[in-house]
Amino acid sequence: MHRIQPPAIDPGRIIKVNHAGEHGAVNIYAGQIAMARLRAPSLLPELAAFKAHEERHRAIFAKELKRRSLPRCRSFCLCGVGGYVLGFLTGLMGAQSIAIATVAVERVVLRHLRQQLLDIGTTDPDATTAISAILSEEQHHHDQSATHIRHAGVIDRMSGSVISAVTEAVIWIGMRI
Structure with missing residues (x-):
């Protein structure tokens, strides 16, 4: 019986997509x-700290x-522009929307990072080190932002689901272009 092999994991492609994703997060x-x-305004210090973390994460993957x-991923500019638009719109809607967006994005990012570590395993220690270096801060962004969500109504849950789905789509596109 012939077994179908899954596609080989390309750590270089993963690094490229992660770099683009971090660019999106900065934006x-x-x-x-x-x-x-x-x-x-009460969220400004936290947002500035999170942005500084994401800039460092982007630098890790750029290195x-x-x-x-x-070269950088072809989705780099898409992530940057899309990220800024998402940030601007959720910022316009206030603290609750900012927190919901961060939780929604980080939920997807954390799942992908953990899966990447499993997929890469010990085959590429440098990629594993780069991914591992950012995991705890991404978890912190998720957890800290979740504390700002007071009561998530239907609209909040729907917007979080849409943001998560779009984040998944951008990652999917990045892995294929």
């Missing part, structure tokens, strides 16, 4: 910060891309 926080000045002589 989500930039958009949220722009509007939080008006709509949720790994450079070491591997790989």
Whole structure:
């Protein structure tokens, strides 16, 4: 009996998509910060810290891309523009929407990062190190943001689901282009 083999895991592709995703995350926080000045000033210090984390994460993956002589992912600009729009719109809607968006995005990101670590295993220690280096901060963003969600109504749950689905779609596109 012939067994169908799953596609080989490409750590380089994973690094490229993660780099683009971190660029998107930097821009989500930039958009949220722009509007939080008006709509949720109490979140500004937290958002600035989260943005700084994401900038460091992006630099980790950029360094790994450079070491591997790989160009950035074709979805890099899509992630940047889409991230800023998402951040701006959720920032415009206030603290609850900012928190819901962060939780929705990080829920997807955390699942993908954990799966990447399992898929890569010990085959690429440098990729494993890069991914592992950001995991705890991404978990912190999720957990800290979840504390700001007071009561998630139907609209909040729906927007969180849409944001998670779009995040999944962007990752899927990034892995294929």
